Amino acid sequence: MYEGAIQDLIDELGRLPGIGPKSAQRLAFHVLSADPIDVRRLAASLVKVKEVVKFCTICFNVAEDDKCRICRDPRRSDEILCVVEEPKDVVAIERTNEFRGRYHVLGGAINPLEGVGPDNLRVRELMQRLADGEVKELILATDPNTEGEATATYIALLVKPMGITVSRLASGLPVGGDLEYADEITLGRAFEGRRTI
Amino acid sequence: MYVRRLELVDVRSYARVGVDLQPGPNVLVGPNGVGKTNLIEALGYVATLGSHRVATDAPLVRAGAGSAVIRCAIVHESRELLVELEIVPGRANRARLGRAPVRRARDILGALRLVLFAPEDLSLVRGDPAERRRYLDDLLVLRQPRFAAVRSDYERVLKQRNALLRSSYLTKRVTKTAGDLSTLEVWDQHLAEHGAVLLAARLALVDALAPHLSKAYDAVSAGEGAAAIAYQATVPEPTADAVLAALRASRPQEVERGVTLVGPHRDELALTLGPLPVKGYASHGESWSFALALRLAAYELLRADGIEPVLVLDDVFAELDTGRRERLATLIADAAQVLITCAVEADVPTRLSGIRYTVRPGEVVREQ
Numbered sequence: 159m160y161e162g163a164i165q166d167l168i169d170e171l172g173r174l175p176g177i178g179p180k181s182a183q184r185l186a187f188h189v190l191s192a193d194p195i196d197v198r199r200l201a202a203s204l205v206k207v208k209e210v211v212k213f214c215t216i217c218f219n220v221a222e223d224d225k226c227r228i229c230r231d232p233r234r235s236d237e238i239l240c241v242v243e244e245p246k247d248v249v250a251i252e253r254t255n256e257f258r259g260r261y262h263v264l265g266g267a268i269n270p271l272e273g274v275g276p277d278n279l280r281v282r283e284l285m286q287r288l289a290d291g292e293v294k295e296l297i298l299a300t301d302p303n304t305e306g307e308a309t310a311t312y313i314a315l316l317v318k319p320m321g322i323t324v325s326r327l328a329s330g331l332p333v334g335g336d337l338e339y340a341d342e343i344t345l346g347r348a349f350e351g352r353r354t355i
Numbered sequence: 356m357y358v359r360r361l362e363l364v365d366v367r368s369y370a371r372v373g374v375d376l377q378p379g380p381n382v383l384v385g386p387n388g389v390g391k392t393n394l395i396e397a398l399g400y401v402a403t404l405g406s407h408r409v410a411t412d413a414p415l416v417r418a419g420a421g422s423a424v425i426r427c428a429i430v431h432e433s434r435e436l437l438v439e440l441e442i443v444p445g446r447a448n449r450a451r452l453g454r455a456p457v458r459r460a461r462d463i464l465g466a467l468r469l470v471l472f473a474p475e476d477l478s479l480v481r482g483d484p485a486e487r488r489r490y491l492d493d494l495l496v497l498r499q500p501r502f503a504a505v506r507s508d509y510e511r512v513l514k515q516r517n518a519l520l521r522s523s524y525l526t527k528r529v530t531k532t533a534g535d536l537s538t539l540e541v542w543d544q545h546l547a548e549h550g551a552v553l554l555a556a557r558l559a560l561v562d563a564l565a566p567h568l569s570k571a572y573d574a575v576s577a578g579e580g581a582a583a584i585a586y587q588a589t590v591p592e593p594t595a596d597a598v599l600a601a602l603r604a605s606r607p608q609e610v611e612r613g614v615t616l617v618g619p620h621r622d623e624l625a626l627t628l629g630p631l632p633v634k635g636y637a638s639h640g641e642s643w644s645f646a647l648a649l650r651l652a653a654y655e656l657l658r659a660d661g662i663e664p665v666l667v668l669d670d671v672f673a674e675l676d677t678g679r680r681e682r683l684a685t686l687i688a689d690a691a692q693v694l695i696t697c698a699v700e701a702d703v704p705t706r707l708s709g710i711r712y713t714v715r716p717g718e719v720v721r722e723q
Contacts, residue, residue, distance in 0.1 A: 268538050268541070270515050270519035270522060276537060277535070304508060304545070308515065315540065343500070343504040
């Protein structure tokens, strides 16, 4: 145990996800030995992020205004909407530079074990967005795990009767990799989901 | 396939031990509590990444040591492969295949194919249906690794669905109004999809296994009683629609009780001897023989698939009468490799007079 401020800092850092006691200690001593200007900048950005960053009122992505950068962009298509779990999924899809539609961030996936139902997600807001009939295709890009698949099915059941095309991201082998390095489970699924060419 | 050499460092009672094994029968003799099963357990760990005796890794590491190492040289189609596994309780195991580290310990699965029969297997016959379902599912995964994913997906969906039913059940008890079941339909669909695949695979497996089982029991018992297995499903046929229909039919009770009542997780593998069920009717010797026949059937099925697994019989002969011992010996005489442990050497039929090892505290010595 250290005294006073340094132990406080170690305790606070240790509460962050993925940071154990040893890492917290290393980070704390790094901060202690760093230039005061750098430390002040770090502290300011920590405070600022809570003050300035809000959630977009349309898609619930992180934003600095009422609307996020993507929802403000007039060049994007309103006809195609991609549903994701978290803001970081938006960033991942944006990196592909393939998708020119808009997003909807649910804020998680249906997970009864953790008490998360559709009411805890932005499903109602999604339905309101779809109500005006402008969206023609909905892409469900939730995670390819049990909870993500369930969330995708749930939304698909709600949306299909509205006459909107609903699609789901494909899953299978990673591109650019070697077949021999794929594990049996991924390879087995890729076999199941094979297509004719 | 056979194990040419097994080396243990800090595993259970052994500080350090190395045993050179031979193809064909190998008999390990030693008094009770000397560490025969520890050797078998270590081999089993390499084959399944789990112990057949305990659920956690900590007991496998010798008291006072930080980690345990199991090293074994496996010969398959006249090629030798060295598998090394380091067990560190509370951390991920580290493994090497032919001196090269692998990314995940799971990658060594399949290097050693092993069918193990141990005294604990009596629970296959006497225990809950869950034991018999695990027997089927483990064999399924051993034959087709893809089913590991189907099995874990099914279990995950089932857990989520039960959590939903449970929370709705609790809401209902507290507030007297129906809980939120709006996503139940979704879980039903996914449970039905995975459940149908799992059910179809289990049915096909039982079909393939049944003749091997009857033959194995017949051989062990010399025709005393006809042994049979039958899969008893809670769903009439292995299609997603059938599972879905069954779920719909039992929904009122499910909501009432807060748990999923139909699906592969409630199925049973029925074991019968002649007209009677084994559980509750068969004698100790018959139950023992049936459990042995289940393992031998798995062994024969894998052999029929073209995989020649190593057969391990832990403390089996002491429980069988002389006739059954002799017949078992005949049955396994042509196996690629059989490892047999026993406390009394005279219990093992002379037909299996392969290589003998004397197990003493902390060491294994080959008899000349």
